[in-house]
Amino acid sequence: MSDHLPSKREIMDWLAEHPEASSKRDIAKAFGIKGAARIDLKRLLKELEAEGQLERKRRHYHDGHTLPPVSVIQIIGPDDAGDLFARPMEWQGEGPEPRILFLPRGADGAVGKGERVLARLIAVQGEDYHYQARLIRRIGTAPHKIVGIFRKETEGGRIVPIDKGADKEWRVRDDATLGAKGGELVEAEQIGPKGRLGLPLARVTEVLGDPGAPRAVSLIAIHQHGIPDDFPDAVVAEADAAQPAPMAGRMDLRDLPLMTIDPADARDHDDAVAAMIEDDGGATIWVAIADVAHYVRPGSSLDREAWTRGNSTYFPDRVVPMLPDILSGDLCSLHEGVDRPVIAVKMRLDAQGNKTGHSFHRAMMNSRASLSYEQAQAAAEGNPDDQAAPLMEDVIRPLWHAYGLLKSARDRRQPLDLDLPERRIELTPDGRVKSVNFRDRFEAHRLIEEFMVLANVAAAEELTRRQRPLLFRVHEEPSPAKLDALREVAQASGFVLAKGQVLQTSHLNRLLAQAQGSDFDELINISTLRSMTQAYYAPQNYGHFGLALTHYAHFTSPIRRYADLIVHRALITAHGWGDDGLSGGDMERLPETAEHISATERRSMEAERDTTDRYLAAYLADRVGTELTGRISGVQRFGAFVKLDETGADGLLPIREIGAEYFHFDPDAQVLMGSETGVEIGIGQRVLVRLTEAVPTTGGLMLELLELDGKAIPQGPKGRRKGGPMRRKPTQARLAEVKRAAKRRRKRG
Missing domain, CATH: 2.40.50.700 (OB fold (Dihydrolipoamide Acetyltransferase, E2P))
Known part of the structure; x- marks a missing residue:
């Protein structure tokens, strides 16, 4: 029997090195502990559990705050840049689960989305992910459908x-x-x-x-991503039994000139706005949000289903709502001329647009009007239609005055000012693609955005001041590696992103301003977006980098986001407005809720993007063989991605379709380089391509490169790089020579 009982540190170090052998028996055997000494070992392990240093699961122990060097992970799919990411299957630490970059090797074979693998993990610093993973072995097939x-x-x-x-x-x-x-x-x-x-x-x-049925496109995405689209009977029954909220205990705001401004095809109306001009040049702003918490009580069937869905998912032909339509489209929707329960915030602005105070109220409102963005914009420009004309003096003019104040405050704050056009897919009545355009962007859109941002800030500040738990909307600053990549794109485009300073959104805005109006405008906007980390929900406040705000929470869309419902419940509890506030169960599982709804949000984004890709492929299917213009938007070892000008669709330019020579991928410079001519293909270059394939069922577009920056690409036999002496892989010496020549050209250019 060993005389030496290991220290807690020795146990922790041994577990880190032997994650596959982590039971009490394994630990005892490793340190030669036998007989009565096992009681002392058990005591040590219990103490480590109590201190939070270890997590016990099925009689095995591991460090609860980090991932062991050998872990089971699940592949969650590639990001926009083509990098393959994964999630840990068992994360016991506090906060969001760590992000894992999976690095497949050639011998690994294809690893599919949803597949579970045993992987060796290496912790990394300074990236927008936390671990790199290498495959040890597959342990099962994808559990998804x-x-x-x-x-x-x-x-x-x-x-x-x-x-x-x-x-x-x-x-x-x-x-x-x-x-x-x-x-x-x-x-x-x-x-x-x-x-x-x-x-x-x-x-x-x-x-x-x-x-091939027109409306099968979104159905494919719904099933493929596992989005629940049928409400259980108990949920429907609860929704059907709901009654209009009573006036008792609410502030009466029905005489306030609140109105909604939404897209013309909006399926629900969950926010209304009003403003009053003050004598000192400032303004009072009201933002009223549908009181969903009154209908969706903690622990109810409605609540459990809303939590499961996390958010609504929107497609061109349908919506998969978080709540049944009787709530989302009726009782909770702020329709014109109907009494509706709301949680409203009153905010005071000074003449410079600074918020000087706010107060929250549980109230009843009656919308003065429901205008589209187009109607509101036309009215603001002096061309009101019959519906907007009576609202000009008391409603629309004060709103635009308040918006002017908020714009001046925004200009001083300098949030990230990306300009990314949004595609609008218009369908025929039978669900076929009629046209693909870019949505018009009005000042009316920005007005609503600024009002909502201010209301979200007020909610986060209010609950923080009252020391109440909530879910913050978190957006962390870009990693150094992502910034370096953005800086390289900027320099290659002739712009400057300064280095060696604490990054602020104003620095990125200066880069965006340099590119505005140039051929590289869209490229710099897209590259800046790709450099950003993904926003998520968390019970801790880490700030919102993109909006340049220290306190931010989602409060304004509880019909379609569960995060907002949590914030509403927290406000109800903080103000003592009723028994439908944040429950003990809500508070206990805030970390789990934050992780879950961050994942459902990503799921919806992926489903919506896949659906758009399929609709675009269907729209372009009749144009196979035609020539199209675009710009290189991404480069990988297997080829380049091209964003097409006309539709904004992304197509793949396989490396086999590029010229007649061997192309080498330089990951540092993010270019494909010809081994003979030294021609470089990189992000931002203009191209002329031929559409060779469009597959509506997958959304895939395949392209053939014809011209690069207005110059023809040297072609091989039959116009493609098939065979011939230049098809051979170049030697390292030849590659080095080509790289030096390319570097000299870049310096001259």
């Missing part, structure tokens, strides 16, 4: 994936087809590792119908 096209065969069939770029297929036996016909869209689940021909086996669980 398979959505694909069923191909009928003599015996059973195959399922072809609809994921862009995916090449994995599944075999289906005769008894597992569920009657699916060839060419139909199906949902399935994997049931075995391999069947005949080495393909994994799957069984069809639902036949979704014709994938």
